[in-house]
Amino acid sequence: MLSTRRAARRRAATAGSLIAGALAAGLVAPAQTASATGAGEGSAVRIHDIQGTTRVSPLAGTQVHDVPGVVTAVRSFGSSRGFWFQDPHPDADRATSEAVFVFTGTTTPAVAVGDAVLVSATVTEYYPGGAAAGLQSVTELTKATWTVQSSGNALPAPVRLRPSSVPARYAPDAKGGSIEKLPLRPDRYALDFYESLEGMRVQVDDATVVGPTNEHHELWVTADPRHDRTPRGGTLYTSYRDPNPARVKVASLVPFAQHPFPVANVGDRLTGTTAGPLDYDNYGGYTLQATELGTLADRGLKRETTRRQKSDELAVATYNVENLSPKAPQAKFDRLAAALVTNLASPDVVALEEVQDNNGTTDDGTVDASVTLKKLTDAIAAAGGPAYQWRQIDPVNDQDGGQPGGNIRTAFLFNPARVSFKDIPGGDATTPVTVRREGGKATLSASPGRVAPGDAAWKTSRKPLAGQFSFRGRDVFVVANHFNSKGGDQGLDSRFQPPARPSETQRVQQARLVNTFVKQLLAADKHANVIVAGDLNDYQFSPALAALTDGGVLTDQVNTLPVCERYGYVYQGNSQVLDHILTSRALKRVDYDIVHINAEFADQASDHDPQVLRWKP
Structure with a gap:
């Protein structure tokens, strides 16, 4: 460690001497508000001098002249056109890159791959998304001029x-x-x-x-x-x-x-x-x-199909249908319907997430989603599925996040031929559902009802929807969820390490509220059958899931799968968990499946894979 630091100091001292010489020779010109802190060897600045040994160029803000290299690629479309050129004579330092991008804006540069060029430009650090986004910067050359010395040169080996x-x-x-x-x-x-x-x-x-x-x-x-x-x-x-x-x-x-x-x-x-x-x-x-x-x-990846529930098994599924509104093409409704009927084998209860109102993102005060849900249930029937009914609660306009004007919410579909919904009046967008004890059993004050909708934890986020079902004479409480998104979190590749996850704070608060609600159900009846399902926007190893399962009141069924199968969403090449189904202790004989039909495919009806839980009372 000490030797590395001493070497770094020696490089910095050498770079300082070199840049002083380069400035004196006129090979590097300082910008009006910047100072030069490093340069290359010989009679001219090289690309590795521009790139330096950290993420930020030691020459940021300065003008460089006649930097040599060979054009390796040209971006000739879009608003970020330009070319990359690379020095075919690298230095011996692995930390220094030997190439840099020359930004030409909307103008296609007049160069060709294989051209040997001398470039004069200003060294700039560009932050994609803006510096506030927290990402790393890209060292670029801007306001560039260049001369082509020769063409058809061999490219440096990759x-x-x-x-x-x-x-x-x-x-x-x-x-x-x-x-x-x-x-x-x-x-x-x-x-x-x-x-x-x-x-x-x-x-x-x-x-x-x-x-x-x-x-x-x-x-x-x-x-x-x-x-x-x-x-x-x-x-x-x-x-x-x-x-x-x-x-x-x-x-x-x-x-x-x-x-x-x-x-x-x-x-x-x-x-x-x-x-x-x-x-x-x-x-x-x-x-x-x-x-x-x-x-x-093509490796022939196939969409999965789960088994059908037996006559004495209750099947409960969760499915994020990704901004579903009547404005979506009929093909999307048909694909979602086919998946529910065939790939999910017509579950008895479905917790839906991202159901939008009847005119989608038109922000005119509409909050009713009956057209959206009818269009989906009609498509399911046309696909040979059950005559699903639905239950949901319209949100207050523009208060639940998601696409502006869309008023996304959670909703239940259920097959009345297999399961009944206990309608208990009193549920609305702002009235919290409570737990009561009647005849030694737990019951809800309203079904459907929203869990703590006025709590600050649900600000600009979807409120959980609780419903009381009956299957083969047993009450089953299902809570459909869609926790707040990861928007605003720093990326894995952030320049801040480890990256901050500020959205996690709100999800933990939301998880605690749902955990408290489940504990209230179990306090009324320790044998209550409780299923918590939905898009929780967080991982099985996250603090939010720890808060949700606190006290051992819920089991995250994701953790019952083999480790290599714990995923239902793919983001930036990472197969991961965002959706969950959790169960109370009374649900002992369960069979759980993540049904891979979307996330791994270029052709998707949604970006989430659905899940299904089968329970035998």
Whole structure:
């Protein structure tokens, strides 16, 4: 450790001497409000001098002249056009990148791959999403001019991403502070490793897809497909300590008319070589901007179908239907219906999340969702399913979060041929449901009713919906939930490490309220049959789930599955848990299944996989 620090001081001292000489020679010109703190060897500044040994360029804010390199890629579309160029004569320091992006705005640069260029520009640190977003910066050259010295030059060999090259540790621990001024340690931390390659050509061979192609023509691969592998080929997110460092996003610099972007599912492979400069953005961090894309090998991923419940089993499901409103195409309703009837085998009760009002995001005061729910239940009937009925409570306009004007809420569907709903009047958007004891049993003051809707924990968030059902003579209390989202949290690749998760505070508060409500049910009847289900927007190992299960009153059924199967959502290449079904102690003979039909596929009816619990009283 001491030797590393001394070496860093020596490099800083040398850099200071060099920049002084470069300034005197006129090779580097300071900007009006910046000072130069580092430079390269010889008669000109090199790219590795610009990039430096930390995340922020030692030359940020200065003008550099005649920086040499070879053009490795051109971005010729969009509002962030420009080109990457790389020094074919690297230094011996692994911490310094040998490439940088030249930003030309909306103008396509007049260069070609293989051009040897001399670039004069201002060194800039660009923060995707703005500095307040908490992400890392990208070192760029702006206001650039250049001369082409020759064309058709060979490109520097790409750095291969392999299991052995990506460090297992993800990021240095700065106790929540910024890591951008820490010396890069690419042999120790994955984020440092990627930063040391910023802008450089990288390559991944026979890449396994761990995040399906999205609407922006992006997908996620891993350079270490054996690490935390799921049975269906994904990468499992098991703890905050291990965010699966080998994940990298892949986009394409090749016009789609020349090479359509592959439509890939989790578990597919890009065979051969996928290569290009390593970029960074605010939609997933480090991104391989492919100039060469591997060939898609379809691994034939199939959508799962759960078994049908037996006549003496109650089946309860949860399904986030992702901003469902009458404005959605009929095809979406049909696909959701087919999934409920076929893949979920027509559950007796379904807790729905993200049901929007009758005109979707039109913000005109409409809160009724009867058209949305009728359109869904009609589609289910047309698909051969039950004649589902529904119960729900309209929210106060614009008070439950989600898409503005959409008034999303939770709702129940139920099959009256199999289960009955105990309608108890009194439930509305603002009246809290309470627990009563009648005849030695627990009952609700209102069914459906909302749990503590006036509590500050539910500000701009969906309120839980409690319903009292009866199956084969037994009361069953189901609480449908949709906790607040992770919006506002710092990303895994944030420059602040470990990243802050401020949204977690509200989810913990929400979890405590639901936990308290369950305890009230159990206080009225310790044998009460309680099922808590929904999109909790948090992991099975999170503080929110710890608060929800506090006191052992609920069992998170996710934890009863084999570890490799604990996921139902895929985000940035991480297969993870956001949705849950939890049960009280009285529900002993249960069978639980996460039904993988959406999250791993490029073609989705929703971004969440549904879940189903079967209980035999």
